[in-house]
Amino acid sequence: MTMTKLANATLFDLKTGLSEEETSKKRFLTDMEKLFNDTETLQKELDAGNNPMIYEYYALDLPKTEGDIQYGTSIVYPGTLGGEYYMTKGHFHEILETGEVYFCMSGQGYMLMENPEGEWEIEELVPGRAVQVPPRYAHRSINTGNEPLVTFFTFRADAGHDYGSIETKGYRKLVVERNGKPEIIDNPKWQQ
Numbered sequence: 757m758t759m760t761k762l763a764n765a766t767l768f769d770l771k772t773g774l775s776e777e778e779t780s781k782k783r784f785l786t787d788m789e790k791l792f793n794d795t796e797t798l799q800k801e802l803d804a805g806n807n808p809m810i811y812e813y814y815a816l817d818l819p820k821t822e823g824d825i826q827y828g829t830s831i832v833y834p835g836t837l838g839g840e841y842y843m844t845k846g847h848f849h850e851i852l853e854t855g856e857v858y859f860c861m862s863g864q865g866y867m868l869m870e871n872p873e874g875e876w877e878i879e880e881l882v883p884g885r886a887v888q889v890p891p892r893y894a895h896r897s898i899n900t901g902n903e904p905l906v907t908f909f910t911f912r913a914d915a916g917h918d919y920g921s922i923e924t925k926g927y928r929k930l931v932v933e934r935n936g937k938p939e940i941i942d943n944p945k946w947q948q
Contacts, residue, residue: 764818766827771862773829773906780812783845785837790923791845793930793945794838801837809833810842811897824913830858831906832865832899839932841865846896846927848872850916853891856909860885863905866931866938869893876928878940881905894922898931900938 768775785798785807792798801807814828835842846868849856858867860881870876871892879887881897889895899905930943 764816766814766816768814768829768908771906772904773831773861773908775814775829778814778816780814780831782812783810784808785810788845791843791926792837793840793926793943797838808835810835811844813844818913820913822912822914825910826913826915827908827910829861829906829908830897831904832863832897833904834863834899834902836933839934841898841900841931841933841938843868843898843931844896845919846894846922848892848894848918848921849911850918851912851914854912854915855891856889856895856911856915858887858889858895858897858907858909860887861906861908863899863903864901865897865899865905868896868898868927868929868931870928874928878929878931881907894927896922896927900931900933 767777788810811832813830816828818826832842860883862883865881867879867881867887869889926943926946928943928946930941931938932941
C-alpha cells in the first residue's frame with residue numbers, strides 16, 4: 757500500500773513568523789499609496805527615494821475549495837507615516853459571511869474591524885492573544901510597537917479577498933500616534 761499525501765505542512769519561525777520553505781508576498785510603501793491618510797507625506801517619502809517594506813505575509817499555495825482551510829503568517833513592521841502606524845491593507849472576504857482567526861505570536865498592535873453597516877471594533881494584539889474576526893467584517897492589523905507584529909491567521913479557503921472596497925473607501929477609524937501612544941480617531945477622508 758502506498759502513502760498518499762493529504763496534508764500540507766509549513767514551518768514558520770515562532771518569533772519572526774518567517775518561513776524558509778515558502779516565499780512571502782511583500783507590501784512596500786508604493787503598494788499602500790491609497791491607504792495611508794497623509795498622502796502628502798507619503799508622496800514626499802517616495803519622491804525622496806524612500807520605499808520601506810510595510811508588511812509581508814504568506815499566501816500559501818493550498819487548495820482553495822469549500823471545506824479547506826487557508827493559513828499563514830503576517831508580519832507588520834514598526835513605523836509610522838504622518839503619525840499613522842504601519843498596517844496591512846485590510847480586506848473584506850469575497851464570501852462576506854467568512855470569519856477569520858488571528859493569533860499574535862510576537863509584537864503588539866491592534867486588529868481594526870468594521871462591517872458594511874458601519875459597526876466597528878478594535879481588539880488589542882499581544883503575544884498569546886487570539887482574535888476572531890466575525891463574518892462580514894473587514895479587518896486590518898496595525899503595529900503600534902517597536903518590533904514586528906507577527907500573527908498567524910486562518911480562514912475558509914474559498915473566501916477570497918476584497919481589497920478594492922478598502923482602497924476606495926478606507927476605514928472609518930485610524931490608529932495614530934499621539935504623545936507616544938496609540939489613539940483611535942475618525943478618518944477625515946472616509947467616504948460613505
